[in-house]
Amino acid sequence: MAFFEGHNASSSIYIEQITDKVQRYSGKFLLELISTSMATTDCKETDSTDCRNDSEAFTLKMIAIVAILISGTAGIALPLIGKEKKFLRTDSNLFFAAKAFAAGVILATGFVHILPDATEALTNECLPAVPWLKFPFAGFIAMMAALLTLVADFLGTQFYEKKQQKQNEEEEARRAEDGYESLESAADGQIATVLGGNSQSSHTNSKVFGEEEGGGMHIVGMRAHAAHHSHNHMQGKDACDSHAVIDEHGHGHSHGFGDEDSMAEGIRHVVVSQILELGIVSHSVIIGLSLGVSHSPCTIRPLIAALSFHQFFEGFALGGCISQAQLKKLSTMLMAFFFAVTTPAGIGMGTGIASFYNSNSPRALVVEGVLDSISAGILVYMALVDLIAADFLSKRMRCNSKLQIISYFALFSGALSMSSLAIWA
Numbered sequence: 001m002a003f004f005e006g007h008n009a010s011s012s013i014y015i016e017q018i019t020d021k022v023q024r025y026s027g028k029f030l031l032e033l034i035s036t037s038m039a040t041t042d043c044k045e046t047d048s049t050d051c052r053n054d055s056e057a058f059t060l061k062m063i064a065i066v067a068i069l070i071s072g073t074a075g076i077a078l079p080l081i082g083k084e085k086k087f088l089r090t091d092s093n094l095f096f097a098a099k100a101f102a103a104g105v106i107l108a109t110g111f112v113h114i115l116p117d118a119t120e121a122l123t124n125e126c127l128p129a130v131p132w133l134k135f136p137f138a139g140f141i142a143m144m145a146a147l148l149t150l151v152a153d154f155l156g157t158q159f160y161e162k163k164q165q166k167q168n169e170e171e172e173a174r175r176a177e178d179g180y181e182s183l184e185s186a187a188d189g190q191i192a193t194v195l196g197g198n199s200q201s202s203h204t205n206s207k208v209f210g211e212e213e214g215g216g217m218h219i220v221g222m223r224a225h226a227a228h229h230s231h232n233h234m235q236g237k238d239a240c241d242s243h244a245v246i247d248e249h250g251h252g253h254s255h256g257f258g259d260e261d262s263m264a265e266g267i268r269h270v271v272v273s274q275i276l277e278l279g280i281v282s283h284s285v286i287i288g289l290s291l292g293v294s295h296s297p298c299t300i301r302p303l304i305a306a307l308s309f310h311q312f313f314e315g316f317a318l319g320g321c322i323s324q325a326q327l328k329k330l331s332t333m334l335m336a337f338f339f340a341v342t343t344p345a346g347i348g349m350g351t352g353i354a355s356f357y358n359s360n361s362p363r364a365l366v367v368e369g370v371l372d373s374i375s376a377g378i379l380v381y382m383a384l385v386d387l388i389a390a391d392f393l394s395k396r397m398r399c400n401s402k403l404q405i406i407s408y409f410a411l412f413s414g415a416l417s418m419s420s421l422a423i424w425a
Helices: 001-024 027-037 054-082 095-123 137-195 203-205 221-235 260-292 297-325 329-353 364-394 401-423
Strands: none
Touching: 054 095, 054 260, 054 297, 095 137, 095 260, 095 297, 095 329, 095 364, 095 401, 137 260, 137 364, 260 297, 260 329, 260 364, 297 329, 297 401, 364 401
């Protein structure tokens, strides 16, 4: 009898557990969960009463807007303007090393600054324990953002490749038509010369048809030029020598129609610059709002220097990608403008809504945590795949041991420098 009573008791406990789980995940429970997560009530004291000073905080916010605007503008403008100068051109060793430093800054920004902030926000005790404290949402969202960035990277590259291929085909058809007309004109000229008994006929006949006076081949269509151009690039002794060979026209390796490697590299830079800007801008909005809604000078003061440094090197990395993408002038200016003004605009918006915006409410924590997680995933992917791997696994890096040492030093310096700012920001 006691056995059956014990069995019935354990069964009833098991049934109660199942019923509790069903109720937890019922429609009513989900509505309550969403309502609790989106609440705007305060969870904790926003600023320490010992350090709260609205007038001083407002002054510091204005200083922060100016300082961050100047540093961000300088950072993104340096590679865009400096590409006309020899020492800051996108193919110079100094630019390569500086870009490695900036890549380290972006990597540290994703891992050390944004992802921990996202984790802290989405695991805050103010949020409902289920599901926020039962699952690592910050890491999961960052992972999914990185994978979706990969998809966007692939689709964007495919789109621009097809667009470029269509333009090349149209250009090739136009040049082929122009070449055919040049061929007819040249043939008529030769016939007239022979019939006229020109004294220079022997000199003309000694040349290959289409050759110019200077010894170079006359361009008859894109394919002829590409074949002649590629032939002169094959003079290198090995892989490391061949990429630096200059052809008899005096052009560099990246010049010339039909250079598929150069075209693919240009397309990659276009896609990378646009996705990188998306990740940086989304994060810049959050940090601008966070600084803008603060009433504490003790919080704002160290952030001014830290965010200025942060914006400068993020801008330099983005500006380098935009410069290498060789976009139209209007597109370049728009991308630079949006990067430069996003954080100052975020600070301005935060200052405007500081009186009624509660940065410690569950809603604010969820929104900021999700956006920070997305930004972290995008920036980590871009830093590792499109900035570090693309440059450090390139032929140029493999063939220059001095550049390897300098670039690795710059990469680690950038990562460590940005990581050390986590002490203050």
